[in-house]
Amino acid sequence: MSEPSEAPAQTVPPPHARIRNTRHSYLATKLAYNIGRLHGLSLRIYLYRRIGVKIGERCVIRRGVYIGSPNELEVGDGSFVGRASLYCTGGVKIGRNVNVSDGAVIITAKHDINSPKFEATYEPITVGDWAWITTNAIILAGVNVGEGAVVAAGAVVTKDVSPYSVVGGNPARAIGERKKQPFEYVPGSYRPPFL
Numbered sequence: 279m280s281e282p283s284e285a286p287a288q289t290v291p292p293p294h295a296r297i298r299n300t301r302h303s304y305l306a307t308k309l310a311y312n313i314g315r316l317h318g319l320s321l322r323i324y325l326y327r328r329i330g331v332k333i334g335e336r337c338v339i340r341r342g343v344y345i346g347s348p349n350e351l352e353v354g355d356g357s358f359v360g361r362a363s364l365y366c367t368g369g370v371k372i373g374r375n376v377n378v379s380d381g382a383v384i385i386t387a388k389h390d391i392n393s394p395k396f397e398a399t400y401e402p403i404t405v406g407d408w409a410w411i412t413t414n415a416i417i418l419a420g421v422n423v424g425e426g427a428v429v430a431a432g433a434v435v436t437k438d439v440s441p442y443s444v445v446g447g448n449p450a451r452a453i454g455e456r457k458k459q460p461f462e463y464v465p466g467s468y469r470p471p472f473l
């Protein structure tokens with residue numbers, strides 16, 4: 279009698295290797311590129327929502343932003359996104375009342391540099407409520423930026439950032455603390471002319 283056959287082993291994907299680029303995300307990226315060049319904040323937000331970006335209330339997404347795989351981007355209420363570059367294939371979740379300044383780069387993609395095929399992998403990035411990603415900071419794949427944290431100008435963030443800490447440099451290290459308090463500002467209510 280033959281042995282009972284074993285059920286085929288279930289392939290469990292590694293925890294971070296999640297989403298790949300799809301035809302849908304390529305198309306959405308092209309559309310987002312063009313939407314990002316239109317004048318009129320309300321129009322851009324309406325169109326971004328139509329192509330799958332989850333955008334809360336009272337948000338600014340500034341003209342000239344780059345959003346790759348916009349269908350994997352979530353922006354919470356009251357947040358402001360300047361002329362940044364967001365590569366969202368692995369999933370980018372920006373919390374509430376977050377400020378992402380001009381020139382910031384949030385990139386969920388990387389390549390396996392030791393593989394002969396140089397495969398692309400994607401890891402999600404989260405940015406907690408009240409965080410500030412300042413000018414030209416770079417947030418790399420898989421990083422979680424804690425609530426209220428500040429990533430100083432030009433920092434390259436390779437590891438998670440603790441809540442209410444200030445990090446800077448390359449690779450980013452703690453350079454200070456931010457006072458935890460009831461904040462009274464809403465980044466997304468900032469309305470310079472010609473948004």
Ligand SMILES: CC(C)(COP(=O)(O)OP(=O)(O)OC[C@H]1O[C@@H](n2cnc3c(N)ncnc32)[C@H](O)[C@@H]1OP(=O)(O)O)[C@@H](O)C(=O)NCCC(=O)NCCS
Nearest residue numbers: 379380411412413428429430431432433444446447453454
């Ligand atoms: C994070 C930031 C706000 C801190 O400002 P601050 O509280 O005035 O800090 P300080 O200038 O007093 O610097 C404190 C320490 O951090 C260091 N530091 C400040 N900015 C740094 C940076 N970007 N990278 C590395 N170290 C930095 C300083 O050298 C100083 O170190 P020291 O104590 O050894 O001398 C500021 O550095 C920054 O990044 N601003 C971003 C501006 C921006 O993006 N504006 C957009 C407008 S929407």
